[in-house]
Amino acid sequence: LFTRIDHVAVVCADLDSVSRHYQRRYGFQPHHEESNASQGIRESVLRLPGDETGAYLQLLQPTRADSTVSRWLARRGPGLHHVAFATPDVDAAAARIARAGARLLFDPPRPASMGSRATFLHPGDSHGVLVELVT
């Protein structure tokens, strides 16, 4: 049902500065940038040149104080935020996991990064890890 690690997300207070850090230190290249008003985030997608795995690093910055990402940043500080697993059918995968008792943060899945659709599983049902399911 799941095919690969789609991306790893990092939350920060200053996306532009953290993006430059990943570019300078590791050679990541900015691939895409967008804002998601409903989630209250600005995000930047970084890739390593020549990396053909498809996996990317996602930087997230909250754009308003009442967003869930903003509360996460206030509570835990900057750092790793979530890991996303790719599935060919996020609706079916989310429904199956919900039937097994896990809470979905978006039900149904919502528009997400770069035209994808995604939902998240509550970390309390996932051994402390915020997991995104994405198609």
Place this chain on the structure above:
Amino acid sequence: LFTRIDHVAVVCADLDSVSRHYQRRYGFQPHHEESNASQGIRESVLRLPGDETGAYLQLLQPTRADSTVSRWLARRGPGLHHVAFATPDVDAAAARIARAGARLLFDPPRPASMGSRATFLHPGDSHGVLVELVT
């Protein structure tokens, strides 16, 4: 210098139970298991069937109370622990990053998962993210 995301690591108190969770929910398959006495951890490598990207999920369980992973778990609870970036030459990459002012947790790099060599960068120099460099 860096080629791809090598793995994402999750820290937990009960590796066997969390491994079963990832197997049942997402279809991960156990690929490798080992203990690292110097780091005070037991680890399990999980892969998604058919995933040819090479990226994997690493589960970590502390094996003694005075290990850094044990202190992490006590302070922050279970969840995402670090992200690893692959490089063809971890010694050169680590030296270059150290010259730019970042602290290395292992200098020189040490034996790590599945015959690799690796070091870690202090999260305080990396916007809150514990980053592993691995060859």
